[in-house]
Amino acid sequence: MTSSHLTHITEPPGVAPGTGYTQVVTGSGRLVQVSGQIPFDEHRNLVGAGDPKAQVRQVFENLRRCLAAAGAGFEDVVKFTYFMTDITHLPVVREIRDEYLGSAPAPASSAVQVAALFRPDVLIEIEALAIVRE
Secondary structure, three states: OOOOOEEEEOOOOOOOOOOOOOOEEEEOOEEEEEEEEOOEOOOOOEOOOOOHHHHHHHHHHHHHHHHHHOOOOHHHEEEEEEEEOOHHHHHHHHHHHHHHHOOOOOOEEEEEEOOOOOOOOOOEEEEEEEEEOO
16 A cells, blocks of 8 residues: 555656666655664574575564554655665565565665675665654
């Protein structure tokens, strides 16, 4: 379900269309910034050592919980920023993201390959920015 307080502009004039993301998302409401989430469970245990899919799934579950704590959901997300140690994991990120988004349009996003995250066994970190209807 698309949240009616957000507008997704996928092809602004003069800009090449994106694949798997929206170029511009606008809206009005309360801003929610979720810090970069990593693949730790609630006990600070790494989930999915060496398994990108398991790590991404845990990160999105953490994002879901953080958004819910702020009264938001994935339909309110206007931007994801992905930090990953191997950019070839991007298709896995998009697959899991789409499971969590459901029919909502993909938000704006940035994907950055980094040399390392804060621990060598952490493969991905994701930040989210949301606008919640007031």
